[in-house]
Amino acid sequence: MVTIQSAPTLILPPKGEPLICFQGIYKSYNHKPVLRGVNLEVRCGETLVILGRSGAGKSVLTSMLVGLETPDAGTITLAGVELTGLRTETEWDRLRLQMGYLFQGSALYDSMTVGENIAFPLVHHRRLTLNQINQVVKEKLALVGLKEVEGLEPSALSGGMQRRVALARTLALNPHIIIYDEPTAGLDPITSDGIAHLIRDLQKSLEVTSILVTHDLRTARFVGDRLALLYDGRIVFLGSNQELEDSDNPEVKSFLSPISLTESEGI
Amino acid sequence: MQDRVLQLAGHQVVRFVDYMGQLTLFFVAAFTALFRPPWFFREVIAQMFHLGVKSLPLVAVAAFSVGLVLAMQTVGVLSWFGAANYIATIVGMSMVRELGPVLTALMVVGRAGSGMSAELGSMRVTRQIDAMRVSAVNPMKYLVGTRLLACMLVLPLLTGVADILGILGGWVIGVTQVGLTSKYYYQLTLKYISLNDVVPGVLKTVVFGAIIGTVGCFHGYHTTHGTFGVGQSTKAAVVSGSLLVLISDVFLTRISLLIWP
Ligand SMILES: Nc1ncnc2c1ncn2[C@@H]1O[C@H](COP(=O)(O)OP(=O)(O)O)[C@@H](O)[C@H]1O
Ligand SMILES: [Mg+2]
Numbered sequence: 001m002v003t004i005q006s007a008p009t010l011i012l013p014p015k016g017e018p019l020i021c022f023q024g025i026y027k028s029y030n031h032k033p034v035l036r037g038v039n040l041e042v043r044c045g046e047t048l049v050i051l052g053r054s055g056a057g058k059s060v061l062t063s064m065l066v067g068l069e070t071p072d073a074g075t076i077t078l079a080g081v082e083l084t085g086l087r088t089e090t091e092w093d094r095l096r097l098q099m100g101y102l103f104q105g106s107a108l109y110d111s112m113t114v115g116e117n118i119a120f121p122l123v124h125h126r127r128l129t130l131n132q133i134n135q136v137v138k139e140k141l142a143l144v145g146l147k148e149v150e151g152l153e154p155s156a157l158s159g160g161m162q163r164r165v166a167l168a169r170t171l172a173l174n175p176h177i178i179i180y181d182e183p184t185a186g187l188d189p190i191t192s193d194g195i196a197h198l199i200r201d202l203q204k205s206l207e208v209t210s211i212l213v214t215h216d217l218r219t220a221r222f223v224g225d226r227l228a229l230l231y232d233g234r235i236v237f238l239g240s241n242q243e244l245e246d247s248d249n250p251e252v253k254s255f256l257s258p259i260s261l262t263e264s265e266g267i
Numbered sequence: 268m269q270d271r272v273l274q275l276a277g278h279q280v281v282r283f284v285d286y287m288g289q290l291t292l293f294f295v296a297a298f299t300a301l302f303r304p305p306w307f308f309r310e311v312i313a314q315m316f317h318l319g320v321k322s323l324p325l326v327a328v329a330a331f332s333v334g335l336v337l338a339m340q341t342v343g344v345l346s347w348f349g350a351a352n353y354i355a356t357i358v359g360m361s362m363v364r365e366l367g368p369v370l371t372a373l374m375v376v377g378r379a380g381s382g383m384s385a386e387l388g389s390m391r392v393t394r395q396i397d398a399m400r401v402s403a404v405n406p407m408k409y410l411v412g413t414r415l416l417a418c419m420l421v422l423p424l425l426t427g428v429a430d431i432l433g434i435l436g437g438w439v440i441g442v443t444q445v446g447l448t449s450k451y452y453y454q455l456t457l458k459y460i461s462l463n464d465v466v467p468g469v470l471k472t473v474v475f476g477a478i479i480g481t482v483g484c485f486h487g488y489h490t491t492h493g494t495f496g497v498g499q500s501t502k503a504a505v506v507s508g509s510l511l512v513l514i515s516d517v518f519l520t521r522i523s524l525l526i527w528p
Pocket of ligand 2 (some may be wrong): 058059104181
C-alpha cells in the first residue's frame, strides 16, 4: 500500500450528522424551470439515492456539488463550506480534490490508456514516482475488480468495464464524498447488478458518503440507506426503503408502479 | 428594402465584432493561465510534436508544388525581358515574405485546426472536459493553453520548411528550363533576400499560430448538441480560421512593410 500524502481535508462531521445541505435550490434553463426549491440533507457516512425520471434534474442537482452548475437561487453547504460562495475555480479545486464524481457515460479520456486515465488525477495532485503511481493504479483497478487492463484504450473495453475504470479513476485520490450519476444506466441487467454490488462493497470498505442518482429502482433499493424522489423540481419523498414502499404519496406510487411514467412516456 | 439591407449588414458587423471579442477573451484566458504554475511543458512539447508531424507532409507538398508552379508561370514572362535569372529571386522572395507563411497557415488550419476542434468537441460532448474540471485540472490551461502555445511555436518551424521546399520547387525549373547551375541558383536566391524579408514572415506565422489555435480550440471547447455539434464546430473552425488568417495577413503585411520597408 502506497501512502498518499493527503490534500487539506474537509472537517467532516461525525457519522450520521448532516454533511451536505441543499436549501431552496432553483435552476432554470431558457426560462424553463428544472429545479424549483429543492431542500435535501445528506448525512455523513450514508448512501443517499436520488430517484427521478429522466430529465427531472438529478444530474443538474448533483453537478452543483462539484461546481459544474450553479443554482439560480438557494444555498448549498458542504461540511460547513458554503458552495454558493465559492467564486474562483481555484477555490473549487481545493474542494474537488475531496470528491469523486462518476459521470453518466463514464467520460474516460479516450486519448489516454486505461492506466493513464486512472493516473491522471495522481499525476496532477500527488508527488509520486512513476513506480508509486503504477502501484496505486493497480490497487484502484483491483478495487473495482479489474486487472491487466492498464495498457488498453478505453474504447477496447465493454460498457461495464468502462464504468469500472471510471470508478477507479474517481477513487484515485481517495475522496470522502462520491457522487454516482446513473452508474448502471445503459448496462445490461447482469452487468448492472455487478456494478451495484461493487458500489455497495466499496461503501462498506471505504466509509465514504455517497450520493447515487438513478432511475433504476433495483439498484436504488440495493445500495441506498435512504432514498429521495425528485419530482417536478422538488424532493417529494425522503425516507428508507420500507418507508418508500409504504408511502401513499401519489408521485411515489406512480414512480413505483410497474407501468410507471418513466416507461410509458418512453424517455 | 435599403433599410433592411443596412440593418442586416449592421447585424453582421455586430456579430463579427462580438465573435472577435469572444475569441480574444478566450485567447487571453488560456494563454495567461499558462504562465502560472503548475507548468505543462511536457504537454506543450507533446502537442508541438503532434501538430508538427500531422502537418509537415501536407505543408511540404503544398509548398513544393506552389514553388514549382510559381516558377513555371513566371519564367515565361521573365524570358520576354531576358531576365530569366531573376526567377530565383522572385520565387525566394515570394515564398519567404508571403507564400510560405500563408500557405503553411492554411494547411495547418485544414489539418490541425480542424483536428483540435474535433478533439475538444468530442471531449466536450462526452463530458471529458467536465471530468477534467472535477479532477481539479483546469482544461482551459491543460487542453487549450498548451495547444495554443504549441501552434505558436510550431508554425514558424513549419514555415521554415515551407520556404525551403518552395525555393526547391523554383530550383527545379531554374535548373531544367533556364539552365542555371545549382550553385548559381543558390547564390541568386540569397543575393536579394535579407533578414528584413525573413523576420516579418516568421513573426507573422506566430500570429497565425495564435489564430489557428484559438479558433480551433474555441469552437471545439464550446461544442453543443452532441456529435452533430462536433461536425458543426469543425466546419466553423476551418472556415473562420482560414478567413481570419487571410484577413489578418493584410494587416500584418501592412504593418511589417511600415517597420521593415
Ligand atoms: N446546460 C443545459 N442547458 C439547457 N438545458 C439543460 C442543461 N442541462 C440540463 N438541462 C435541462 O434540464 C433538465 C434536467 O436535466 P438532467 O439533470 O440532466 O436530468 P436527469 O434527471 O435525467 O439527470 C432537462 O430537461 C435538460 O434538458
Ligand atoms: Mg442525468
